[in-house]
Amino acid sequence: MKKRGFMPFSAAGIVIVMMVVAMIGHGTWLRHQSSLATIEDIGSAELLTTAVSVQNDMRAAARYAVYRALWEVSKEADRYEDEATRKSAIECLAAGYFAELIAELPSAYHQHDARIELEIQNPSAPSNILPISDWLGLLGTWPIFDLEEEGEGYVLAKVRLPEGTKVRASYWDNTLVLELPCENFDVFIDSRYFLLQEREDRFINGIPRLDGIGSTWWVAEYAVAWSQALCGMVQLSERRTRAFFELAWARHEYDTFGSADYLETSAKLLGLGNDVTSVLNFGSSAAEITPPISAAEVETMTGYIDDCIGSIDRAESELGGISGYIERAVGYARENLENQEVYSFMLDNVRRELNGAIESVGRARAHTQGVSRGFEDLLGYLRGMMGGNELVQQLYRGLTGSNGAYPVLGQQVSVGVAGIDSKLVALEGSLRTCLRQVVDNSASLETLLTTLGREVDACVREVLATSAPQHRVEIEYPGPKNYVYDPGNEPEPTSREIEVYTVDGSNASLGALRAILVNAKSDFERMQGLAEITDEMRERLNDVDIDDALKQKLLSEADFELKLPSRESMYELLPPPPIDAQPGLSVFHDFCISDVSYKRQDPFGWACEEAPPTVIPLQFIGLNLYWAQWEISLGVDGGVVEEVFDFDNPVLPREHSLPLGIGEQVVTVHKPLAYRCEMPGGRFSFTLVIVMPWREFTIAGPEMMVP
């Protein structure tokens, strides 16, 4: 049998090869398609990247527009009425600058890449910056910028572009067109405009308090003047006052901004010829001032006087009731003279009333002695305090010592108490005698009691009498008639009348004793008022000291002198590092103290600046106070500049002129945002009061600087 195959092997091989070739051809075609798709993918992704980069560039344009607007408004921050007006101005300016920038973008992009188109509605945007009022008319049709505070005082600009604004990117053959809307976007601005504004406002609002109680200037002047008074001579100094004011300004800056214009302050302190260290360490003068007596201690003393007056009140009350006993006794006698049955009862009643009167006089005597005891307690209290305290020693001497001209308080009290006591002893004797006669029944009872009643009335009236001063003693004081500030009338040294109530026991009365003690109490109260001032001053002197960080900075920069044509311009470029790291602000100031004046306000000083302090006699407690008072006034020229820089964020690309040989080089550098306020000048003044209760001091005329 002849057998044949289906087809020859070679034919089968050819078929297989043809099939493989066909498969490969198809695979290649597929790969080509895939490559085309890949290229298209890459192309569209590239198109998207480009469109997004344009979108991003618009954000950048908005950011730079806000930078520029912030700079221009902040540099003249004082021109705007309030925060809202300032913010509106920034928003309007930013919209204008943004319009100016993006007006050029479509052509710039198109020139570089014809695929990119930036479609902005209202293409007739003005190319120049318009006045704010004109921009208001464009609102709604052109970019709207809305600034908001982001955390830590940064700015978030919310930008609203006209509806329909978009970035269009297309393929060369327009087979793919991408349109990205670009109507609303937010831009973070890395400058702390809101922080600068808030701190600057806080600083300006605090300026009027520079001459207030507790300010550095006030405290420093007080500390030095009081320590000088303790040393025996007070002399105010214009140089020192200027230095202290500069220091107060720097301190206020430091408290507000965490930094100060320490370069300027230390240069001025040096320029004033002061020893910077001693100026800064005025606090040590404050530490030397120890108030000689506190208000609380004077209050305790007043309390003892009150006790004495209380004893007088009680004695008066007892004595006021004695007549009642006698009257009731007379009444019993009258009613029962005819009725012998009840005579013995009547005698008992009369005896009881007389005994009551005797006991009441005894209590009145005890209360009168209480005045003495109270006064002794006061003296005991003073003895306990005396130690090395000169004032207490003098006060003790004033109360107990001997005064050739008139009896001191202690003498008047002891003589008065003794005189009253002797009168009361006599009264008690009369009552006892009468009582004995009643028991003996040796006289007509009614007559006896009536006579006794008259005697008692006379005696009680005498003891209770609110007598006028027994006499007045003329004492020469080198003081004026009154202490009310009246520069129109120059005071003349005059004498003072001291009222003396009790010279001897014969004219002693509770009324006189009360008058003496009430006068003494009013002197103590006066003293307490002054002690309260001293206490408060001491407290504030302790509270206020120049912060160590500021002090160190001022001392370390004391030998640094920056001589530049424009300090402010140099600060813009190279702001000095802040003293405190937080909040990281740098400070510039420029002000000029035009004049300093001192006006004596205590009566002696009206006539002459060098007059000794005015004496305030507290005659009832035997003490003199020495009082000097000045109005210290300082004028600051107009055009005060206070500028604060966002030191931590030097991010604004700005032009700056640098001196170069004889010309200048204008360069673009990163600057921190500056917030500048220019303020009118003004006068600062406060009243310096020195009251030395125990020590006289002299006053030299103020040391003025030669113009």
Next chain:
Amino acid sequence: VEGVKVDDRGVGYLTDMLVFALLISLASLLLAEATPVDSRTESARYAASFAQSTLSALQHSTADEFGGFEYELDVPCFLAIGGSAKRNLRHKTLEQLVVEDALCNLHIEAGGVEFGLGPTHEMDGGVQEFLRGVLDELIAGRFGYCLSIRTSPVDLDFARVHFESEIKNFDECSRKLCSEKIVATLPVPKEELARRIQRSLGPLPLKLEPDLVVEITLELWSR
């Protein structure tokens, strides 16, 4: 060979088998060469996508995210107190740094000499160094790269004003995979830029028409 007669058909079969074997071998070879995927296209696609992501990162990432950027103004040391010459630009995006570098450091070339260096020239070197660090971190593990930043030069007869900067890290013998570009603009109006250039060059008889666009091109190269 006597007694053995070779059959003609046997020779035919043998030849047929041989041809068949040859054709199968050829088909196998063709199949072996053919791959469904083009690796070059794929790597180009990956590189392009990578480059676009990197450019996007440059536009949106701040310097702070890469450790912060600061430079020091070049001013006489007696003027600079403490750190007053320091410029910390931590909040700026990388693209902003590039654009501001271009704005602050426009080069003026005249007669082959470059002049007009301002106090910010340290920023130029600083930004380059900083970007090199960023790109090394983002790209260098996978690709070589070349980032070039340039503005269109303002060509005058006697001088040329431009900004050009290049940061690269690749082997010369390696293959370029892709080149991606984004554009940004200098943040000043054209007239203002012209005024600045004129101020640096002195009075010019002609009106300058500078180009605001800054081209940022990123090329990726194979490793």
